[in-house]
Amino acid sequence: MSKRIALVGMPNTGKSTLFNRLTGAGAKVGNWPGLTVELLSAKLLLGDGMVELVDLPGLHNLHGFSEDERVARRFVETQPLNGILVVLNTTQLERQLALVLQMKSLGLPMFLALNMADEAKHRGIRVRTEHLEAQLGMPVRLISAKHGQGVPELKQALTAWLREHPQTTHASAIALTEDDVIEDTLNDILSDSLHIPICLSPTRTDRVDQWLLHPWLGIPLFLLIMLAVFQVVYGIGAPLQEGLGWLLDEVKTLWLAPLVAGLPAWASSFLLEGLYDGVGTVMSFLPIIVAFFLAMAVVEDSGYLARAAFLMDALMARLGLDGRAFVMQLMGFGCNVPAMMGTRVMRGRAQRIAAMMMIPFSLCSARLQVFLFFTTAVFSPRAAPWVLFSLYVMSFLLAFLTAWLMRGRTRHALDPLLMELPPYRIPTLAALARQAFRESGHFLSQAGGFIILGVALVWFLTHVPLDVPPASPATLAGQIAAWIEPVFTPLGIDQLLSIALLFGFVAKEVVIGALAVIYGAGGDELSGLLAQRLDWIQAYSFMLFTLIYTPCLSTLATLRSESGSDRVMWASLAWSLGAAWLLSFAFYQTARALFG
């Protein structure tokens, strides 16, 4: 009989951090209440048996009604469990302990982990755990999940506790204890067990916030921070990418070319110009992508996202949304799929749908690869960062426009916004290393999976029939391109590029790989070819279209499953495709007329 424990607690108390620490799993951690919106489970060895630990989204109380809270509540109410491991933030014990008292009415064995002991100590907050244990009737341990203090002892205590509760049980139907009763008990318990110093000096967070949340400087500083982050990513990533590109080229000419020399022409073309160039060119983005996700992790873990929500809420409220929708837009910079799921923290359905319709315009890391490649190939080094920046601006403008168009449904019933502004925190190096490792793994498995497939398919389309020049009008790809040409010619997008866009519909990671195969050149060679064939107007038009015309199939699938509605998905698709075509058209024709 396998044992199972659920991790429960208020948002942002460190459940996922503890989950990772205990199981070695890679749950996403961030200083943003409501980061986890789904169940995640992993096994750990306690004593001599394996135990399944389940990380749940945070909940404020057992009456919670947002989608993420419902996920957590449904799980503890319906699944057989050996017990609940409650994780609280020790520094906020005075308000969070109420959740423990509420949960006692579930009738499940409970264990209380008081997390963030390091912060509590720093603030001079003291807890008498033996008192708490006696009064609550459950084991209590003080830990720091982030730094590891108290975790070995926690494991031992959990083992002993599980021995006492070998059978899984179901929660009893909730008979919620009256909140007033809880309040009285709570005050009794706290007066005995918790010591908070009366005079709290201004913290580091207060001092930083004086600047970052400054009424007039806040938003300019936000923009500066964003720019700085991109400069750092670019500054670290670009040279590494060049180096890797060079290395891949060398390997190709020195080793691989002689190796495949004996094969028939089509086979060596498939291996070298197809698979190797295609996948290799995509692979050269690995350093930049890792640098990018590391920067994202630092921002997410710092607590600045909650400040961004605070700063942008006034604007978003006028669009019928709230600051959280803006933060999801930022999270979408990494990948649109988790950002879409992150909207679960919103309660109002109309607002959630509007937020989800905005997210596909968020410039995700896959699109970033395409833009990095094009801007460095076609624009001067001075202009390139600004071109890239303008695409981020476009991404926000389109998202805002989407919200504005939908404001009729959302604005009359604004969801109340109440959110914690957590203190600033600095991620540990170990956590960052884990993040980098996970993102590289993700990227490599994609490169090894569907990117290989996509690239192989592109090679097939551009080389069959074998007796005509590759990517010429007589090939399969040429025929498809001729067929869709009327759509793309007014945008200045030629036949070869349009083939890449067709594949980009599935996932943007394939675009650069597809181009490498179509042009029969990888890395630097491909950049050179693009610079020859395209002027800046065509290149920008292509990038605009790529930005807007839909993120990828998985985002659409997520939109459908999260909204539970096919109509929302089709509406989003139609809106993206329409907007992409119209904007590229308007840009291309205007720029041609003005600049020739």
Place this chain on the structure above:
Amino acid sequence: MTPPCPLHTLPVGRCGTILSIDAPAELAARMRALGLQPGRRIKVIRRSPFQGPIQVRAGQTDLMIRRAEAAIIQMQPCPEVECV
């Protein structure tokens, strides 16, 4: 003693005790979970411009709350000297 006033009119840096919250049950429960309930003393830390949200401190927790929701919280302002 200063007369009671709703939270959104309390000046920055001022603290006060919550007298009553006129919210539907679900919202009231969420407010309580975040530390806003009658009897608690809270402090206004800052307001954002353009009618944006307000940052308040309830015990060890900093919260952002919209002006509309702050308007339904009745406060008894503390005498100014007591504000720390």
